[in-house]
Amino acid sequence: MLKVLKLKRKQNIIGWGFILPATILIFIFYFYPIIRALLISFQSGVGINLSYAGLINYRRLFVDSLFKGSLSNVFIFLILQVPLMLFLALIIASLLNDHKLKFRGFFRIAIFLPCATSLVAYALIFRSIFALDGFANILLMNLNLISSPINWIGQPWTARILIVLALTWRWTGYNMIFYLAGLQNINPTIYEAAKIDGANAWTRFTKITIPLLKPIILLTTIMSTNGTLQIFDETQILTNGGPANATLSLSQYIYRLSFEYSPRFGYAAAISYVIFLLVAILAFIQMKVGDRR
Amino acid sequence: MSRIIRATKYLFLSVIAFLSLFPFFWMLNSATNSSVDILTGTLLPGNHLGENYQTLLANTNLIQALWNSFRNAVVATIASLIVCSIAGYGFEIYHDRVKDRLMVILLLSMMVPFAVIMIPLFMMIGKANLMNTTTAFILPTISTAFLIFLFRQSTRGFPSEIIEAARIEGMGELGIFIKMYMPIMRSTYAAAAVITFMSAWNSYLWPLIIMQKEASKTMPLLIANLISGYVIDYGVLMLAVTISILPTVIIFLILQKNFAEGIITSIK
Amino acid sequence: MKKGLTLLLIFVVVFLGFSPVTAEAEQEVTITVWCWDPSFNIYAMEEAAKIYAEIAPHVTIDVIEESDVEIKLTTMVNAGQTDALPDILLMQDNSLHKNIISYPDTFFDLTDSGIDFAQFADYKVALSVVNGRNYAVPFDNGTAINAIRTDVLQQAGYTLADFTDITWSEYLKIGKDVLDKTGKPLLSAIAESPGLLMTMLQSAGTWMFDPNGEVYIAENAVLKEIVEVYIELVKSGVLVQVNEWDQYISSFNRGTVAGTINGCWIIGSIVQQTDQKGKWGITNIPKLDRAPNATNYSNQGGSSWMVLASSAHPEVATDFLAHTFAGSVKLYETILPSSGALATYLPAGDSAVYNQPHEFFGGQAIYADITAFAAKVPQVSYGLYNYEARDALGNAITQIMAGADIDAALREAEESVKFLMW
Numbered sequence: 006m007l008k009v010l011k012l013k014r015k016q017n018i019i020g021w022g023f024i025l026p027a028t029i030l031i032f033i034f035y036f037y038p039i040i041r042a043l044l045i046s047f048q049s050g051v052g053i054n055l056s057y058a059g060l061i062n063y064r065r066l067f068v069d070s071l072f073k074g075s076l077s078n079v080f081i082f083l084i085l086q087v088p089l090m091l092f093l094a095l096i097i098a099s100l101l102n103d104h105k106l107k108f109r110g111f112f113r114i115a116i117f118l119p120c121a122t123s124l125v126a127y128a129l130i131f132r133s134i135f136a137l138d139g140f141a142n143i144l145l146m147n148l149n150l151i152s153s154p155i156n157w158i159g160q161p162w163t164a165r166i167l168i169v170l171a172l173t174w175r176w177t178g179y180n181m182i183f184y185l186a187g188l189q190n191i192n193p194t195i196y197e198a199a200k201i202d203g204a205n206a207w208t209r210f211t212k213i214t215i216p217l218l219k220p221i222i223l224l225t226t227i228m229s230t231n232g233t234l235q236i237f238d239e240t241q242i243l244t245n246g247g248p249a250n251a252t253l254s255l256s257q258y259i260y261r262l263s264f265e266y267s268p269r270f271g272y273a274a275a276i277s278y279v280i281f282l283l284v285a286i287l288a289f290i291q292m293k294v295g296d297r298r
Numbered sequence: 299m300s301r302i303i304r305a306t307k308y309l310f311l312s313v314i315a316f317l318s319l320f321p322f323f324w325m326l327n328s329a330t331n332s333s334v335d336i337l338t339g340t341l342l343p344g345n346h347l348g349e350n351y352q353t354l355l356a357n358t359n360l361i362q363a364l365w366n367s368f369r370n371a372v373v374a375t376i377a378s379l380i381v382c383s384i385a386g387y388g389f390e391i392y393h394d395r396v397k398d399r400l401m402v403i404l405l406l407s408m409m410v411p412f413a414v415i416m417i418p419l420f421m422m423i424g425k426a427n428l429m430n431t432t433t434a435f436i437l438p439t440i441s442t443a444f445l446i447f448l449f450r451q452s453t454r455g456f457p458s459e460i461i462e463a464a465r466i467e468g469m470g471e472l473g474i475f476i477k478m479y480m481p482i483m484r485s486t487y488a489a490a491a492v493i494t495f496m497s498a499w500n501s502y503l504w505p506l507i508i509m510q511k512e513a514s515k516t517m518p519l520l521i522a523n524l525i526s527g528y529v530i531d532y533g534v535l536m537l538a539v540t541i542s543i544l545p546t547v548i549i550f551l552i553l554q555k556n557f558a559e560g561i562i563t564s565i566k
Numbered sequence: 567m568k569k570g571l572t573l574l575l576i577f578v579v580v581f582l583g584f585s586p587v588t589a590e591a592e593q594e595v596t597i598t599v600w601c602w603d604p605s606f607n608i609y610a611m612e613e614a615a616k617i618y619a620e621i622a623p624h625v626t627i628d629v630i631e632e633s634d635v636e637i638k639l640t641t642m643v644n645a646g647q648t649d650a651l652p653d654i655l656l657m658q659d660n661s662l663h664k665n666i667i668s669y670p671d672t673f674f675d676l677t678d679s680g681i682d683f684a685q686f687a688d689y690k691v692a693l694s695v696v697n698g699r700n701y702a703v704p705f706d707n708g709t710a711i712n713a714i715r716t717d718v719l720q721q722a723g724y725t726l727a728d729f730t731d732i733t734w735s736e737y738l739k740i741g742k743d744v745l746d747k748t749g750k751p752l753l754s755a756i757a758e759s760p761g762l763l764m765t766m767l768q769s770a771g772t773w774m775f776d777p778n779g780e781v782y783i784a785e786n787a788v789l790k791e792i793v794e795v796y797i798e799l800v801k802s803g804v805l806v807q808v809n810e811w812d813q814y815i816s817s818f819n820r821g822t823v824a825g826t827i828n829g830c831w832i833i834g835s836i837v838q839q840t841d842q843k844g845k846w847g848i849t850n851i852p853k854l855d856r857a858p859n860a861t862n863y864s865n866q867g868g869s870s871w872m873v874l875a876s877s878a879h880p881e882v883a884t885d886f887l888a889h890t891f892a893g894s895v896k897l898y899e900t901i902l903p904s905s906g907a908l909a910t911y912l913p914a915g916d917s918a919v920y921n922q923p924h925e926f927f928g929g930q931a932i933y934a935d936i937t938a939f940a941a942k943v944p945q946v947s948y949g950l951y952n953y954e955a956r957d958a959l960g961n962a963i964t965q966i967m968a969g970a971d972i973d974a975a976l977r978e979a980e981e982s983v984k985f986l987m988w
Contacts, residue, residue: 019471020392027385028404030441035407037422038415051950052668053643069985097314100307101558113554114547115315118322121496121546123539125525126325129532132810133339158809159757160968178318179493183448186489186557190455206303220451227405228444235411247758249964256411263413264637265953266986267664270417270644277414284409292402334839337816357604417644424647507641510650512630519633526633527603529834532812 039281046274051267062275072276075253078165079234082254086169087229091222094177098184099214104193113185117178128242131171132158161251164244168252171239176232180225187221188214223295227288234284255280328536336532350533357534358520359512360541367517368545370505371498374436378494379487381441386449387475391461401450404443412503420507430514435505439498445490452486453479488556496546517542595625597883600632601656606834607706607869610901614890617897621889625882636661643669648876653883657702659868660952662694666701667950674873674880676700681884681892687910689768689945694870701872703887707830707908708868709940710765710851714752714825715818716928717845722747726847731862734766734795737852741804750824753799754817757807757967760959761866762827766792769864770857771944774955774983779947781955781987783962783980784973788857793963793972795854800967807967827851829866830936834906837926844925848932850939863942868910908933910940954986955979 049058066072097116101109119127134140135157142154157163191213199209215222237256240246246253255276262273328336331344354360389401419438428434456479464474480487502518509515521542524535601607608629615627632638635655642650657665666673677700683691686704694702716726722744729737741752755762767773767789774789776782783789799805806823808814817823819839826832836846850862871891873883890897891911898914901907903922914920915937923929949955958979965975 016392016471017394020388020397023388023392023475024385024397024400024446027381027441027446028400030381030437031404031407031443034419034422034438034441035410035415035443038418039407039410041418042410042414052665052670054668054670065988070982097311100311106307109558110554112311112315113558114550115319117318117550118547119318121543121550122322122325123521123543125521126328126536126539127321129812130321130324132813136809136813159807159964174317182489182492182557186485187452187455189485189557190452217455220454224447224451227447231408235409237411245758247960247964248968249961256413259411259413261953261957264640267950267954268640268644268668274414277411280411281406281409285406288405288409289402292405334819337812338820339816417641420641421645421647424645424650429650503637506634507638510630515631522633523602523604523631527606528831529605529838530812530815 042274043278045270046272046278048271049269050271051269055271058271062272063278065272066275066279071250071253071258072255072279074250075255075258076279078240078250078252079236079254081165082168082172082236083230083233085165086172087226087233089169090173090177091180091225091229093173094180094225095184095214095218095222096210097177098181098188099210101181101185102188113181116181119175119177120179122175124238124242127171127175131167131243135167158244159248161248164248164252168236168239168243171243172233172236175239176229180229183221183225184218187218191217219295223291226295227291230287230291231284234280234287325536325540328533329540331533331536333530333532333534336536344533346533347537350531350537353531353534354537358523358538359515360520360538362513363515363517363520364541364545366514367499367542370432370435370516371495371545373432374439374498375491375494377436377440378442378445379490382445383449383480383483383487383490384475385441385446386451387453387479389446389450390453390456391458401447405447407443416503416507419504423508429508430511434508436498438504439501445494448490449483449486452483456483485557488553492546492550492553492557495549499542499546593624595879595882596628597625597654597877597879597886598628598630598652599654599656600630600635600638600652602631602633602635604631606831606905606907607656609905610705610891610897610907613900614886614894614897617890617894618886622882622885625886627886636665639665639669643672648672648874651874651876653877653879654871654873654887656705656869657872659690659693659708659865659870660948660956662702662870662872663696663948664950664952666694666696671875673701674875674877674884676703676873676884676887679884679888681888683892685892685912687912687940687943689865689943690868690870690910690940692945693948694872702870703872703892704868704870704910705891706867706869707910707936707940708865709830709908709910709936709943710769710827710864710866711830711832711848711936711939712825712827712851713832713836713846713848715750715821715842715845716847718744718748718750718824719847726849729852730849732852733855733860734852735855738795738798738802738804741799742802744824745803748824750822751804751806752823752825753805753827754808754814754823755805756811756814757809758960758964760956760963763789763792763796763959763963764956765827765851765864765866766795766854768944768946769851769861770854771859771861771946772857773946773948774959775947775949775951777947779949781951781980781983783955783959783983784977786976788854789976790972791854791856793966793976796963797966829868830908831867833932837906842926844928846927847930848927848935859944861942861944863939863944865943902933908936910937912937912941915940951983951987955983958982 046062047057047059048055049061050056101112137154137156145151146154155163157167195213196209199213204212235256236254237260240252240254240257244252246257259273259276262269327343329350330347331340332346335344389397423429423434460478461474464478500518505516506519509519521538524538599611601611608631611629618625618627635657642648681703683700690704694700712729714726714729719725724740724744728740745751770788772786772788774781774783800807806817808817815835818826818836851864853860853862871887873880877883895914895917898909898911899917899919902919915934920933920937921931924932962975962979966972
């Protein structure tokens with residue numbers, strides 16, 4: 006009994022030894038600056054002319070229409086995009102996990118490529134495809150789905166849909182990689198057994214793949230939630246936050262406040278604490294629901 | 299019936315693959331065209347590849363930037379795979395309430411936009427006299443909550459019987475990690491390597507701030523320079539972005555067998 | 567004893583006092599410069615370095631290519647790490663006031679440096695003056711031009727002269743006629759961008775802020791006139807809206823539109839399309855019909871050189887600028903032909919190089935013309951909140967084009983700028 010306890014104690018110490026280097030690095034290079042930023046968020050002023058202002062920055066958020074607008078924009082992206090992308094990535098990953106499928110290597114690299122492709126290049130292409138006389142409109146008109154061309158980038162909702170499409174296009178292959186890696190840990194004999202029991206592809210997907218991939222699905226959900234709430238690249242390069250701020254994101258607003266507008270780091274920091282809080286709450290809920298052992 | 303399903307599968311994957319590849323081909327194609335041809339919307343290969351390449355070499359320090367990016371990304375990837383995988387393993391195998399809570403706290407570190415912590419971070423690097431160094435580049439990227447979390451989650455699928463068996467055989471805890479865990483988890487390591495390499499390779503804001511010397515510039519900075527002028531040469535730009543994504547693609551091609559082919563079956 | 571002390575003192579003074587001073591004059595000094603664009607600013611800086619090397623051989627100019635100077639500046643100043651900053655940097659004119667005011671004591675005061683600011687276009691100098699002090703040496707020229715395809719005009723029976731010194735209503739009238747006869751609009755503009763509106767504002771000597779720095783959008787009658795002109799341009803089809811920069815460039819490179827109005831730096835993108843050689847001409851921009859101080863001259867973009875107060879040798883950096891960008895016609899003559907880098911240094915306008923005909927523009931001496939325009943650009947103050955106002959105006963015009971009421975949209979823009987000016 007004592008021996009077991011001693012062993013447990015020893016393992017616990019080794020366990021801490023394993024996690025300590027990484028933990029210390031994160032505390033130094035993330036939490037220390039994060040706390041510094043928290044202190045800045047209680048200061049107000051332009052540039053380096055800062056003074057202590059208590060909660061003024063936080064109170065201001067409630068009456069800031071740009072802040073409220075960008076907050077609702079990122080939530081629209083989040084609700085539409087994350088489920089769509091993750092579901093698509095799961096389907097593709099499980100299709101590509103089929104050993105009998107031909108050209109698997111080709112499909113994998115093809116679907117992965119968008120997240121490696123330069124943002125500059127794909128912004129140019131997306132804009133030309135969704136231009137007024139672009140490919141998307143020509144296709145839709147030839148299919149008789151629309152009667153006159155859609156001004157994709159020029160209208161609030163179509164611009165938002167464009168951002169959702171762009172995000173999905175770019176990040177589906179990225180998430181697919183985690184699923185593919187995760188699928189390797191599932192013993193293929195489980196699938197064989199289920200097949201023999203007469204389970205069809207959909208049942209196998211929902212009853213075997215999804216439950217067994219749960220830890221990885223939780224990971225990708227938290228990462229994508231975080232990524233979408235902090236979205237910057239797509240809204241900056243594709244729509245520049247427009248039309249009329251319909252796609253402005255929180256990170257973009259922070260960027261403008263820091264580097265374009267007369268610099269207000271206190272306020273920018275306050276906004277990022279709101280993102281921080283939101284993602285933390287969502288991640289906490291996701292962990293509660295998805296991290297049961 | 300099953301044939302129809304099969305055909306649908308291939309059709310679906312082909313459509314996705316086409317949509318994914320199209321911009322890539324467009325980019326390759328544009329690298330062979332002149333700027334005006336690209337802007338006027340050509341889809342045919344041009345004969346400006348050599349000219350674009352000459353311009354790129356003449357106006358930028360391409361080789362130096364490629365090497366800087368490569369060195370930074372490789373060092374960062376190796377360092378963070380080691381540090382984060384051992385931590386992820388530790389968080390899962392030796393898990394208890396305290397460690398589970400700590401994991402959640404570490405996750406919080408990713409949730410503040412980088413632009414906000416950049417200034418305090420820069421102060422630390424400046425005071426430590428690390429400007430323009432690879433060390434400055436990799437220090438904040440070595441340990442990321444994302445990678446730790448990835449390894450923790452992936453370890454869920456790691457058979458605990460292997461650990462028990464190894465312990466009975468008298469193998470040390472670190473030995474189990476190195477000799478048993480690392481080879482079996484090759485798929486996760488490969489996926490993590492691709493992702494980490496890519497993000498280190500593409501990182502922009504941080505190197506922008508800490509790399510002051512012309513000789514320490516990385517590829518994303520070089521590309522940003524190409525689009526900062528009044529006149530953008532899209533042909534040269536597309537050639538540069540094509541070159542800049544090649545390393546990631548090569549790493550992917552080398553490692554993909556590991557994260558996509560049956561590793562588990564091979565260790566049975 | 568006393569004598570000995572005096573002698574000793576003399577020795578001390580000579581050896582410790584004087585000799586180091588002379589030694590310092592000969593000491594190697596490196597001046598670091600941050601700027602962007604190799605074919606334009608960097609090239610000009612390197613040529614300036616060559617000129618200065620003959621005057622002060624002990625000074626080395628180290629030019630570093632930086633695409634995001636402002637992000638770096640902001641980070642370093644806020645982190646208190648000014649020793650990481652260069653000696654000289656290039657700054658967008660739009661940001662000059664913002665940075666000078668936001669970061670007091672960061673930039674070296676050039677007022678009494680001996681640089682003769684009277685030799686630059688007035689409006690350009692004013693952009694870097696805060697509280698009567700000069701903080702930048704004007705460089706890159708943003709003088710607005712009206713560049714038009716003369717071959718298209720010919721088809722419709724017009725010449726460049728018909729577009730010179732005209733008003734917007736005349737421009738619209740001819741524009742509609744050209745559109746009818748050739749099917750080509752005269753202009754393209756990025757839908758979200760208020761760039762053209764801002765060019766028009768400055769042409770009438772007004773801005774989105776009044777001289778006291780208060781927002782001046784909702785009650786600005788000139789701005790309202792401008793918005794009406796813009797709506798008319800779009801409605802008549804004389805101006806086509808595009809979504810992004812690349813599409814804007816493409817619209818005249820492809821020849822879908824027959825002209826453009828922008829800062830003169832747009833020439834670099836026009837001449838890329840070699841098929842159109844000899845088919846372009848340049849004139850001044852139309853002026854507003856009703857605005858009281860309307861002119862045919864304006865500005866869009868441009869940048870200036872600043873010396874940092876944290877520099878170890880601000881006097882050397884200033885002296886370098888004084889002998890090159892603020893004193894050497896030769897420099898401007900050198901950089902113009904191979905880069906088209908146009909200056910606002912007025913003495914350069916008289917040089918023979920500036921008066922040389924430009925093949926692409928049918929032999930027109932465009933650089934001399936543009937330098938002459940530059941001298942007439944009305945002076946406005948962009949102020950601390952320039953970018954806030956720009957974005958608000960961009961939103962307003964987007965909403966107006968989508969059908970919103972002009973007054974309401976401008977009122978909203980004014981409110982949103984005021985909100986950001988707390």
